[in-house]
Amino acid sequence: MASSLQNPQFPKLDGPDYLTWRIQFLVFLRSHDMVGLVDGTNHAPAKTLSDGSMDPVFSSKSKKDNNILNWLYASITEKLVSTILNLETSKQVWDALQSRFSSTSQSRVALLKRQLQTISQGNRNCLSYIEEAKLFSNQLSVAGKPVEEQDLISYLLSGLKPQFMPFITAFTFATRDKELSLDDF
Structure with a gap:
């Protein structure tokens, strides 16, 4: 299982190559059944259950989200990392990169x-x-x-x-x- 969670193996996003990088990253996420965490279709459950105990589904999704964050940071250049450092979820990072490079001006x-x-x-x-x-x-x-x-x-x-x-x-x-x-x- 550990080998299936290795970092993506494609060139780092630098800017002009956003479209190619995005497609490669989405294919990578699909291979791990994790696209829903960046596109918003897989919403995070509440952190705790009604009895106050930690929700195991939340814990699992949190780990997956952290894996994606790690992959995102590993797949972009250092100059881009500095622009997303304050973001906490993979969806926030994904949306920020998309907003930056999918300019509709x-x-x-x-x-x-x-x-x-x-x-x-x-x-x-x-x-x-x-x-x-x-x-x-x-x-x-x-x-x-x-x-x-x-x-x-x-x-x-x-x-x-x-x-x-x-x-x-x-x-x-x-x-x-x-x-x-x-x-x-």
């Missing part, structure tokens, strides 16, 4: 939209180009402004190198009567 959303709308392939291979566009799209989703798949495909098509003009023509012809998913694209 108008200027951030506008910047992400502009970056997505003006993305170009440049000297990158297609996979790298698509991954960067997906990153912008995912960041917009986290900010509460999801990008429709067909719009994302349109941005990708407009930023391809000129040598892909035959592909763009074929794709446009193939999708005149039906939409294709990003995976099919």
